[in-house]
Amino acid sequence: MRISIQHLTKIFPSRTKGSAAVHAVEDMNIEIPSGQLVGLLGPSGCGKSTTLFMLSGLESPSSGKILFDDQDVTTLAAEKRGVGLVFQNYALYPHMTVLQNIRFPLDNMRIKKSEGNARALDAARLVQIEDLMSRKPNELSGGQQQRVAIARALVKMPNVLLLDEPLSNLDARLRLQTREEIKRIQRTTGITTVFVTHDQEEAMSICDTMVVMKLGIVQQIGAPQSIYDDPNNLFVANFLGTPPINIFKGRIKGGRVYIGSEAVAAAPYADREVYVGIRPEGFIYNEHGALTLGVDHIEVMGRDKTVVSTHPSSTKPVVRAIIDSDVALRQNAAALRFDIKPYKLFLFDAETEERLR
Ligand SMILES: Nc1ncnc2c1ncn2[C@@H]1O[C@H](COP(=O)(O)OP(=O)(O)OP(=O)(O)O)[C@@H](O)[C@H]1O
Ligand SMILES: [Mg+2]
Structure with a gap:
């Protein structure tokens, strides 16, 4: 769909x-191809759940349209849309078994019990909880409960699956495991899925397309990697990436961009104040490099090491430069110099915070 x-x-x-x-949502325009997994991403209160509720039919838009294939469903009742929804705070019925919970939407549709059971088992197999059918929710782990909620959304064989922060109640390891699971289920079923999260790593790792929102307004739509590599504005650049992008106050003068008194890159733009964004992986250690960072300490992580630094023009307390662990740094240096990979450096107008392109 x-x-x-x-x-x-x-x-x-x-x-x-x-x-x-x-x-809550303003003039949103998105085309989602059939079979895609789309992530709605943004900070708390940016309109993610409201968007999902409008797609599901539980909330009616103030204006605008929603089409499923060529059908205008904007005013269609929720139960006629063929959507499966897993809520932010999914609730299972505590007095029902897993089987009864999953079968519940079918019971409401007056589907025969034997057929309901068979379909519930199919859905349970998909999320790999078929051995737990006779348990009650309080006898399940958080991750298992989560899967029951997903199976319950899948059992109607929806055309569209809407997941509102489905991993929010899980611990870090289960989160990781369950997000892979969701990706697998989505691939297997081919159901067009909209997945809401405020966790950028989660969105980046499983989505085909990401929609980044801020205060009800879409900031950027695209493949996760292309948004990371090519952010439209300071907000998007800041929102994606762990550790986050480094941001410096800088200025463009005579075709070069300066951080403090150091020219760090060519900049074919008119003179102005800018924010200079440099991804942590954008630094190349060089004794004669363009930018000097004050070394606070160095974190060794095995594959790479992070020079945790300071700089008077940084808008954040520390600057993080990630370099390969086999690069030999000058020992006990108070400051180190780096060159900047041009494709890891972004310039944003200081006033509008829009990217200079
Ligand atoms: N029923 C309502 N009445 C009034 N305001 C609402 C209602 N529902 C949501 N809002 C407001 O609309 C905005 C968007 O809310 P929404 O729930 O869509 O955010 P969200 O992106 O899902 O946030 P979170 O990550 O915290 O779940 C918020 O400012 C919220 O306070
Ligand atoms: Mg929400």
């Missing part, structure tokens, strides 16, 4: 006198 989101807007009117209306 192809999903087309056109000028989608949701404004929650103000409830009390004096409080402003909330523009």
